[in-house]
Amino acid sequence: MERKKLELKAKGNPWFADEVAVLKGVKAIKEGNKVRKEGFIRLGFIDMVKREVFAEIVLMPSTVKALIELLKRNLEELEKELESNEIKLPKATKISKTEDLTYIG
Secondary structure (H helix, E strand, O other), rough: OOOOOOOOOOOOOOOOOOOOEEEEEEEEEEOOOOEEEEEEEEEEEOOOOOOEEEEEEEEOOOHHHHHHHHHHHHHHHHHHHHOOOOOOOOOOOOOOOOOOOEEEE
């Protein structure tokens, strides 16, 4: 299969989430004498002013692990920046991603 490069394009304005709900799910499928299980993590982003879930995302475990690492790294960088008395104006927006985003198709 051919791998195609994906471009990230933001659509619309960002939403502000006051809260997040995290749920895990396991799906079991019986195949003869064996049971095959699949798991996922579901994130619900909540706007407490409007009292509604405005986005629900379902992620596979491998994506969750990558997301945790990206969030940790970005949070550490943000905390350092907030502790500093320097004012740094970014020349370009840096986007953290799990790896080179490709689509197999």
